[in-house]
Amino acid sequence: MTTILAIESSCDETSAAVVVDGRRAASNVVASQQELHAATGGVVPEVAARQHLRALVPVVRQALADAETSWEAIDAIAATAGPGLPGALVVGLNGARGLAFARRLPFIPTDHIEGHVCANWLLPEEPPLPAIALVVSGGHTELLLMEAHGRYRRLGGTRDDAAGEAFDKVARLLGLGYPGGPPVSKLAASAGPHRVRLPRAWLRGTDDFSFSGLKTAVQQLVASPDAPPHAAIADAFEESVADVLSVKAVRAAEREGVASILLAGGVAANPRLRARLRERASVPVFIPPPDLCTDNAAMIGAAAYRHLDLMVPAATALDVRPTVSRRAFALR
Numbered sequence: 001m002t003t004i005l006a007i008e009s010s011c012d013e014t015s016a017a018v019v020v021d022g023r024r025a026a027s028n029v030v031a032s033q034q035e036l037h038a039a040t041g042g043v044v045p046e047v048a049a050r051q052h053l054r055a056l057v058p059v060v061r062q063a064l065a066d067a068e069t070s071w072e073a074i075d076a077i078a079a080t081a082g083p084g085l086p087g088a089l090v091v092g093l094n095g096a097r098g099l100a101f102a103r104r105l106p107f108i109p110t111d112h113i114e115g116h117v118c119a120n121w122l123l124p125e126e127p128p129l130p131a132i133a134l135v136v137s138g139g140h141t142e143l144l145l146m147e148a149h150g151r152y153r154r155l156g157g158t159r160d161d162a163a164g165e166a167f168d169k170v171a172r173l174l175g176l177g178y179p180g181g182p183p184v185s186k187l188a189a190s191a192g193p194h195r196v197r198l199p200r201a202w203l204r205g206t207d208d209f210s211f212s213g214l215k216t217a218v219q220q221l222v223a224s225p226d227a228p229p230h231a232a233i234a235d236a237f238e239e240s241v242a243d244v245l246s247v248k249a250v251r252a253a254e255r256e257g258v259a260s261i262l263l264a265g266g267v268a269a270n271p272r273l274r275a276r277l278r279e280r281a282s283v284p285v286f287i288p289p290p291d292l293c294t295d296n297a298a299m300i301g302a303a304a305y306r307h308l309d310l311m312v313p314a315a316t317a318l319d320v321r322p323t324v325s326r327r328a329f330a331l332r
């Protein structure tokens with residue numbers, strides 16, 4: 001049995017979790033900074049880093065307490081090395097290394113995107129591989145072919161805005177709060193019958209995505225003199241995003257002949273995307289529950305378990321990797 005204490009701090013959640021054998025989260029504590037960033041309508045990197053510093057130790061203590069675990073039961077400490085906000089990553093990575101050093105535990109630098117994918121291994125049933133993984137978050141929209149743990153091929157991704165970023169920007173255009181996904185989705189659910197249809201960027205012949213044109217279309221519609229109700233716009237926007245993401249993920253799955261489709265990242269919490277993907281897929285679809293879709297440390301513990309090969313002494317010099325890393329997350 002391998003028990004990992006994992007820490008996540010790449011954006012605006014400070015999180016710690018105790019994860020057993022990469023399959024079971026004995027605890028998963030998330031301290032969100034969302035209220036702090038709501039005032040500015042988005043994350044201010046320095047503010048985020050300072051808040052991680054305040055929250056880190058209490059969150060770790062709570063994770064150990066919730067898991068009813070003592071330090072003696074922990075075999076290694078893992079933390080997100082990237083991608084993410086540099087300052088935010090520095091606090092979590094070095095805080096985690098400091099703890100590992102003090103407790104004489106080895107350290108596992110972990111990739112955030114691989115973490116989102118591995119959240120699917122915290123489900124009761126283990127996803128069959130190979131799989132298509134669609135990672136949709138505030139910072140990323142990645143379509144990956146996962147051949148095995150640690151073996152990924154990037155098929156495509158967004159050419160401009162990430163899917164979550166599009167939700168956040170559209171929320172702002174509609175006068176809704178940050179983060180934008182949940183309020184846009186709630187407003188969309190309240191829409192009555194309407195005729196609003198927004199564009200879809202198919203980028204045929206590629207596994208890439210684009211959401212900036214859709215965002216501009218929303219902007220123009222909101223500003224037009226005969227603008228439809230905001231709920232109808234939110235509904236058409238959500239449908240456009242869910243349509244393109246689900247159709248392209250299913251097409252890639254059929255072409256690559258995979259055994260399952262894995263949805264991951266904050267936008268995987270979106271009910272319509274979950275529904276569309278399940279309706280269209282001809283292989284089993286795995287989607288973590290919403291609290292394991294948005295940023296959390298349990299997913300980092302799940303990914304770290306697959307990279308025990310990257311375990312290093314805590315005093316090893318390590319840098320954060322703010323952009324997509326190639327070492328931990330063996331993208332080829």
Ligand code: KG4
Nearest residue numbers: 137138139164179180181266267270294295
């Ligand atoms: O994975 P995550 O927590 O952080 C990043 O790594 O970016 O994803 C956050 C993103 C935000 O853009 C948020 O608006 C979006 O996920 N999100 C949603 C929903 N819940 C969160 N988007 C659509 N529908 C939701 N229910």
Ligand code: ZN
Nearest residue numbers: 137265266295
């Ligand atoms: Zn994330």
